[in-house]
Amino acid sequence: MAASPKGVPNSTPIFAAQAEGALVTDVDGNTFIDFAGGIGVMNLGHRNPDVVAAIRDQLDKFTHTCFASMPHEPFVALAEKLNAITPGTFAKKTMFVNSGAEAVENAIKIARYVTGRQGIIAFEHAFHGRTLLAMSLTSKIKPYKYGFGAFIPEVYRLPYPYAYRWYGPQPTDWKKEYTRIFDQLFAAHAAPDKIAALIIEPILGEGGFVQAPAEALHAMQEICRQHGIVFIADEIQTGFYRTGKLFASEHSGIEPDIIITAKSLASGLPLSAVTARAELIDKVHEGGLGGTYGGNPLACVAALATLAAMEKLELGKKAIEIGEITRQRFSTIMKKSSKIGEIRGIGAMNAIEFVTNRQSKEPDKVAASTVQKKCYELGLIALTAGTYSNVIRTLMPLVITPQQLNEGLEVLETVILALGN
Numbered sequence: 001m002a003a004s005p006k007g008v009p010n011s012t013p014i015f016a017a018q019a020e021g022a023l024v025t026d027v028d029g030n031t032f033i034d035f036a037g038g039i040g041v042m043n044l045g046h047r048n049p050d051v052v053a054a055i056r057d058q059l060d061k062f063t064h065t066c067f068a069s070m071p072h073e074p075f076v077a078l079a080e081k082l083n084a085i086t087p088g089t090f091a092k093k094t095m096f097v098n099s100g101a102e103a104v105e106n107a108i109k110i111a112r113y114v115t116g117r118q119g120i121i122a123f124e125h126a127f128h129g130r131t132l133l134a135m136s137l138t139s140k141i142k143p144y145k146y147g148f149g150a151f152i153p154e155v156y157r158l159p160y161p162y163a164y165r166w167y168g169p170q171p172t173d174w175k176k177e178y179t180r181i182f183d184q185l186f187a188a189h190a191a192p193d194k195i196a197a198l199i200i201e202p203i204l205g206e207g208g209f210v211q212a213p214a215e216a217l218h219a220m221q222e223i224c225r226q227h228g229i230v231f232i233a234d235e236i237q238t239g240f241y242r243t244g245k246l247f248a249s250e251h252s253g254i255e256p257d258i259i260i261t262a263k264s265l266a267s268g269l270p271l272s273a274v275t276a277r278a279e280l281i282d283k284v285h286e287g288g289l290g291g292t293y294g295g296n297p298l299a300c301v302a303a304l305a306t307l308a309a310m311e312k313l314e315l316g317k318k319a320i321e322i323g324e325i326t327r328q329r330f331s332t333i334m335k336k337s338s339k340i341g342e343i344r345g346i347g348a349m350n351a352i353e354f355v356t357n358r359q360s361k362e363p364d365k366v367a368a369s370t371v372q373k374k375c376y377e378l379g380l381i382a383l384t385a386g387t388y389s390n391v392i393r394t395l396m397p398l399v400i401t402p403q404q405l406n407e408g409l410e411v412l413e414t415v416i417l418a419l420g421n
Contacts, residue, residue: 009143011372011383011384012036012372012376012381013376014026014030014032014376014381015027017029019034019046019047020045020046020047021045021046021047021397021399021400021401021404022034022045022046022396022397022399022400022401022404023046023404024046024381030379031379032376032379032380032381033379033380033381033396033400033404033407033408033411034046034381034396034397035375035380035381035382035383035394035395035396035408035412036381036382036383036395036396037264037395037396037397038268039237039263039383039395040205040236040237040242040263040264040395041263041264041267041268042264042267042268042397043240043241043242043263043264043310043315043397043398044240044264044267044306044309044310044313044315044397044398044399045397045398045399045400046268046397048267048305048306048309048399050305050308050309051267051302051305051306051309053305054301054302054304054305055269055298055301055302055305057301058074058297058298058301059298061297062297063296063297063298064293064296064297065297066292066293067096067290067294067295068287068290072297072300074295074297074300074301074304075096075295075297075300077300077304078094078096078273078295078300078303078304079093079094079095079096081304081307082094082261082273082275083275085246085307086247086259086261086275087233087247087249087250087254087255087256087259088255088256088277089255090255090277090278090279091277091278091279092275092276092277092278093275093276093278093281093282094273094274094275094276095273095274095281095289095290095294095295096271096272096273096274096294096295096299096300097272097273097274097291097294097295098270098271098272098291098293098294098296099129099262099270099272100128100129100134100234100236100260100262100263100272101128101129101130101131101134102129102131102272102291102294103236103260103261103262103272103273103274104128104129104131104133104134104137104199104234104260105129105131105133105134106274106289107197107199107232107258107260107274107276108120108133108137108196108197108199108232109284109288109289110230110258110274110276110280110281110284110289111196111197111230111232111258111280112196112197113283113284113288114230114280114283114284115196115197115228115229115230117193117194117195117196118153118154118194118196119154119155119156119190119194119195119196120137120154120155120156120195120196120197120198120199121156121157121158121185121195121197121198121199121229122137122139122155122156122157122158122198122199122200123139123157123158123159123160123200123201124139124157124158124159124160124162124387125139125140125160125162125204125207125208125210125386125387126138126139126160126199126200126201126204126207126234127139127140127144127201127204127205127206127207128199128234130144132148132151132152133152135148135151136151136152136155137155137199139157139207139387140206140207140387154190154194156185156189156190156195158181158182158185159181160200160204160207160210160212161174161177161178161210161212161213161216162204162207162208162210163210163213164210164341164342164344164353164361165361173215174213174215174216174219175215175216175218175219177216178216178219178220178223179219179223182219182220182223192227192229193227193228195227195229196229196230197229197230197231197232197258198220198224198229198230198231198232199232199233199234200212200217200220200232200233200234201233201234201235201237201238202217202233202235202238202248202249202251202252202254203237203238203243203248203346203349205236205237205238205385206237206385206386207385207386207387208351208353208385208386208387208391208393209344209345209349209350209351209385209391209393210344211248211251211344211345211346212252213252214251214252214253214254217249217252217254218252218253218254221254221255221256224257230257230258230280231254231256231257231258232256232257232258232259232260233247233248233249233254233256233258233259233260234260235247235248235249235259235260235261236260236261236262236263236272237263238349239261239262239263239264239265240261240263240264240265240306240307240310240315241310241315241316241318241319241347241398242264242319242347242348242349242395242398243319243346243347243348243349244316244319244320244323244346244347244348245316245347246316247259247261248346251346257276257277257280258274258275258276258277258280258281259274259275259276260272260273260274260275261273261275264306265303265306266299266300266302266303266306267302267303267305267306268302269296269298269299269302269303270293270296270299271295271296271299271300271302271303313398313399315398315399316347318348318398318399319347319348319349319398320347320348322347322348322396322398322400322405323345323346323347323348323349323350325402325405325406325409326345326348326350326394326405326409327343327345327350329409329412329413330343330345330350330352331343332413333352333412333413333416333417334352336417337416337417337419337421338358338421339354339355339356339364339367339416339419339420339421340352340353340354340355340416341353341354341355341358341361345394348394348395348396348398349393349394349395350393350394351385351386351391351392351393351394352391352392352416353386353390353391354367354368354371354390354391354392355390363386363388363389363390364390365388365389365390367390367419368384368386368389368390368391368392369384369389370415370419371392371412371415371416371419372384372392374415374418375411375412375415378411378414378415379411380408380411380412382394382412383395392412396408
């Protein structure tokens with residue numbers, strides 16, 4: 001495009017004109033089933049009427065003050081809501097910024113400030129954003145990191161418990177395995193009293209929708225507690241019922257010291273949150289946190305309306321139903337196609353990993369990109385993922401109708417089987 005740089009890609013060459021629920025209509029009048037949801041932003045669906053009404057009502061009051069110069073009620077009400085619903089029975093406080101990457105940056109700032117340490121533990125296959133610190137934590141080189149270094153120092157990367165692509169035989173005891181991995185890290189790379197934080201996605205997002213076993217997460221949390229390391233859960237893509245629960249951390253029962261949310265929090269308005277133990281975040285000096293647009297009143301009222309509508313529509317139940325139908329269909333497709341190495345998922349967060357050969361597990365990026373292209377040609381917006389770009393992931397709005405879901409899955413099956421064996 002003449003007006004925008006090629007560095008900002010367009011995986012689906014469709015110009016949106018209108019969207020409603022799980023459907024998007026382009027400028028040419030073609031309607032598509034949306035399995036992308038703005039990359040996990042539209043869990044509640046496009047243009048939910050309660051959210052639209054809340055935004056319109058706020059427009060008649062004021063659109064901006066900057067909370068640091070003049071507080072407003074929507075900011076406080078939303079902070080109270082997130083403090084109440086995020087995992088952990090301890091006292092919490094919440095701050096708001098604009099993007100997932102900003103939330104990551106602020107979570108690390110808080111951890112470094114309160115511990116007086118510099119080191120950060122991150123994981124292979126992770127995605128935490130595109131700003132310098134967040135990009136340093138992100139694992140995938142192309143397209144996210146290539147040519148943009150040097151990156152921040154003292155990031156220590158550990159293997160994510162990605163069972164399908166584990167180094168060697170899959171562990172039978174994930175707690176024992178991660179105790180060993182951390183012992184090695186602390187002996188050979190960084191002393192534990194120099195590590196400020198560990199940041200992990202309970203389920204990989206951009207990395208391919210891989211769920212970390214509960215035993216591994218509990219082992220990590222226990223080690224962090226033992227050494228005074230701040231445990232940060234990045235729930236930017238997994239949050240707000242995508243997995244069937246409000247947050248993915250609930251599946252394992254972990255209680256992060258800091259939880260980061262964004263994407264579906266405000267149904268498309270730019271808003272992210274850092275919810276932390278009060279005793280940690282309150283140690284930061286006045287003026288050390290904040291930003292001009294963080295907690296914009298329009299975004300805050302949109303988020304409050306989004307959370308209320310999600311509860312009213314019981315989106316957790318809907319996510320589970322969507323997931324059961326999707327995985328059953330994926331299983332049927334896998335029996336017919338040797339191009340699929342693994343299917344996986346929880347709730348409505350599901351993925352197909354493509355390989356050239358099931359025995360070698362060689363990633364097949366071409367198959368995934370072909371599926372994505374052929375899908376939009378047949379009226380389905382799909383997304384790829386994975387470190388090797390060989391995964392198709394599902395991020396359909398949770399308000400999708402059974403008919404729309406089945407039609408979208410039918411397109412996926414048709415396209416995948418057309419790849420041949």
